[in-house]
Amino acid sequence: MRKQNKKHRAVRKHITGPNFTAQHLLHNPGTIRKLIDMARLQPADTVLEIGAGKGSLTFSIAELTRKVIAVEIDAGFVQTLRDKAASFPHIHIIQGDIRRMRLPAEPFCVVANIPFSITTAILEKLLGAEGSMLQSGVLILEKGAAQRFTRNPNPEPKPLLWSMYFRLDMKTVIPRTHFAPPPSVDAAILRMVRRDRPLIPAGKGKHFTAFAAYLLREPRLMVANGLRGIFTPAQLKHSLQLAKADREQPVASLSLEQWASLFTSMIGHVASHRWPRG
Numbered sequence: 591m592r593k594q595n596k597k598h599r600a601v602r603k604h605i606t607g608p609n610f611t612a613q614h615l616l617h618n619p620g621t622i623r624k625l626i627d628m629a630r631l632q633p634a635d636t637v638l639e640i641g642a643g644k645g646s647l648t649f650s651i652a653e654l655t656r657k658v659i660a661v662e663i664d665a666g667f668v669q670t671l672r673d674k675a676a677s678f679p680h681i682h683i684i685q686g687d688i689r690r691m692r693l694p695a696e697p698f699c700v701v702a703n704i705p706f707s708i709t710t711a712i713l714e715k716l717l718g719a720e721g722s723m724l725q726s727g728v729l730i731l732e733k734g735a736a737q738r739f740t741r742n743p744n745p746e747p748k749p750l751l752w753s754m755y756f757r758l759d760m761k762t763v764i765p766r767t768h769f770a771p772p773p774s775v776d777a778a779i780l781r782m783v784r785r786d787r788p789l790i791p792a793g794k795g796k797h798f799t800a801f802a803a804y805l806l807r808e809p810r811l812m813v814a815n816g817l818r819g820i821f822t823p824a825q826l827k828h829s830l831q832l833a834k835a836d837r838e839q840p841v842a843s844l845s846l847e848q849w850a851s852l853f854t855s856m857i858g859h860v861a862s863h864r865w866p867r868g
């Protein structure tokens with residue numbers, strides 16, 4: 591234990607950013623292999639790694655792909671990475687805060703053991719932003735967060751929006767002992783794959799989020815009552831039928847497909863001044 595604390599102090603000494611608590615370095619070779627296998631990388635892929643640390647994933651990714659963009663905020667880790675990567679011209683190490691950086695303009699994959707403290711901000715950037723070129727990826731994040739984001743039905747507007755564009759699956763649970771220092775909870779692998787056809791039309795993400803947030807302000811409300819302020823009675827009947835939704839079904843029990851169908855009905859048939867605003 592004393593040895594581990596000493597190691598953690600050494601890590602913290604190099605920190606320049608506010609997220610030092612999220613430096614849980616992966617040291618289990620089996621888990622590293624599992625994560626890389628699940629990413630199903632191809633030689634032509636560009637891979638973004640968020641929070642590369644000392645490179646426990648970086649070099650395994652680089653063996654398989656033509657370009658790795660490794661982002662790391664900690665100046666000490668960046669120096670270590672640059673030393674280790676000196677003879678790997680296809681590893682591009684960028685020092686900075688991922689939240690303030692532009693994502694690659696070309697199609698890319700992501701493989702990362704992310705800083706848990708900014709999980710939602712990272713997922714929002716990767717999965718929620720219109721124009722993100724992310725195609726697929728695997729992330730290690732807190733098990734609880736992985737469970738929250740992959741629920742179906744899901745009572746939260748953000749994961750609902752992400753699921754309109756991506757298939758999100760929680761894969762293996764990773765025991766906290768596979769990290770140094772160990773986090774306070776277990777982690778899990780989240781796999782993300784862009785849908786061939788998004789469930790809602792492109793360019794309508796903000797309107798979808800406002801629609802979901804409006805209905806979910808009362809998650810137990812009967813869906814017909816929640817939608818009454820948007821649809822006329824005739825539109826409501828038709829939209830519920832199309833979505834195969836029961837009038838009395840609680841809003842929080844709507845499936846991804848039902849959310850997509852009701853939203854598509856709204857933007858197709860309801861005047862835009864009646865759409866909920868964010």
Ligand SMILES: C[S@@+](CC[C@H](N)C(=O)[O-])C[C@H]1O[C@@H](n2cnc3c(N)ncnc32)[C@H](O)[C@@H]1O
Nearest residue numbers: 609614615616641642643646663687688703705
């Ligand atoms: C969970 S560790 C993973 C490190 C390494 N990939 C591994 O698996 O051993 C998260 C890493 O993200 C870095 N980090 C924290 N906040 C960041 C940010 N805002 N932008 C980029 N990197 C960040 C930390 O310094 C840390 O190295």
